[in-house]
Amino acid sequence: MELKVSNLAERPEMAGPVVGMANSWPEFVTQDLVGDAHYGRIATELPGHVLFAEDEQDEVVAHACSVPFALTAEGRGELPARGWDQVLVWAFEDLRHGVRPDTVSAIAIVVAPHVQGRGLSARMLSAMRDNARAHGFTEVVAPVRPSAKHLEPHTPIEEYAHRVRPDGLPHDPWLRVHARAGARVERVAPASMTVCGSLQQWREWTGLPFDTQGDVEVPGALVPVRCEPERGYAVYVEPNVWMRHRL
Numbered sequence: 001m002e003l004k005v006s007n008l009a010e011r012p013e014m015a016g017p018v019v020g021m022a023n024s025w026p027e028f029v030t031q032d033l034v035g036d037a038h039y040g041r042i043a044t045e046l047p048g049h050v051l052f053a054e055d056e057q058d059e060v061v062a063h064a065c066s067v068p069f070a071l072t073a074e075g076r077g078e079l080p081a082r083g084w085d086q087v088l089v090w091a092f093e094d095l096r097h098g099v100r101p102d103t104v105s106a107i108a109i110v111v112a113p114h115v116q117g118r119g120l121s122a123r124m125l126s127a128m129r130d131n132a133r134a135h136g137f138t139e140v141v142a143p144v145r146p147s148a149k150h151l152e153p154h155t156p157i158e159e160y161a162h163r164v165r166p167d168g169l170p171h172d173p174w175l176r177v178h179a180r181a182g183a184r185v186e187r188v189a190p191a192s193m194t195v196c197g198s199l200q201q202w203r204e205w206t207g208l209p210f211d212t213q214g215d216v217e218v219p220g221a222l223v224p225v226r227c228e229p230e231r232g233y234a235v236y237v238e239p240n241v242w243m244r245h246r247l
Contacts, residue, residue: 001118003061004054005127008047015043017060018052023110026220028205028236032193034085038092042067042107045095048135049104051127053120064109064124066132066140067091068101079242083143083189104132106142122177129181133247140247142183143192143240147174149222157188157223157239175241183243192240199227202234210234 008015019040030036042065043050052063069091071077080086087105094101106128111120132140149160149172162185163171170176175185202210202225206218215224216234227234 001061001115001120002056003120003123005051005124006054007131008043008050008052012047014052014060015047018050018063019043021052021060021063021110022112022114024113024116025110026205026218028195028197028202028218028225029193029220029238031195031197031201031205032085033196034088035193038088039065039107041092045092049131051124051131053124053127055115060112061115062109062111062120062124064128065107066104066128067107068094068104068135068137070094070099070101071103071141073099079141079143079186079189079244081189081191083192083240083242084145085191085193087141087143102137104128104135104137104140106140106144121174122181125177125181129245129247138247140245141186142178142243142245143189144175144178144243145192145238145240146172146222148172150220153217153221153224157190157241161185161188161241175243178243178245181245183245186242186244189240189242191237193236193238195236195238196233198233199229202227 046067049066052060055061069087109121109124129140165171170179199210210227211229213229216227218225221236222238225234225236
């Protein structure tokens with residue numbers, strides 16, 4: 001497939017098609033409050049870090065979002081245990097206060113459902129690396145959501161993150177794409193994203209009853225969702241895997 005990759009700073013008129021592109025995220029994943037408050041701001045406030053790919057018919061078929069932030073700022077230094085949520089907060093905190101960033105974090109690579117399985121995610125990851133390099137950065141970090149972890153919701157993330165194939169590459173397909181691009185596993189982010197909701201909200205998001213105390217396996221969830229019927233809520237705390245790309 002022939003692709004033309006651009007960024008929104010170059011072509012701001014494409015913000016609508018990029019933001020509105022179809023995706024395959026489970027509904028509950030989009031209910032993270034930190035993400036809901038910050039993700040949409042990337043396209044408007046950091047357009048140079050939003051890449052998108054068009055096919056031969058000029059249809060937007062993929063996009064990649066990243067954010068620059070100051071990892072070496074006081075009180076930071078290590079990739080955060082709160083992963084995706086924390087780096088979004090840091091990035092927009094730094095932007096608001098005029099703090100000079102030293103690192104780029106991947107936030108999301110989204111491929112339209114009808115063209116998945118054609119290697120577009122790897123191509124967008126490569127474009128993200130190139131874009132960070134063009135902006136003068138020397139590394140990209142990524143709080144990676146392992147694409148096959150949902151098949152093993154009870155496997156500890158530390159075990160899963162470090163599982164490798166006989167060729168030494170990660171067992172997980174999406175971790176493997178990053179590794180092939182030159183990244184290495186840095187650490188686990190055990191609480192990268194948190195989704196809290198009432199039992200009724202979880203029923204609407206998943207179609208499941210959410211009426212039993214304890215862990216509930218939800219399709220697409222990397223770990224079980226904790227259901228507390230007596231308290232009227234359920235909580236999902238998603239682990240990710242920090243990977244570091246040297247440029």
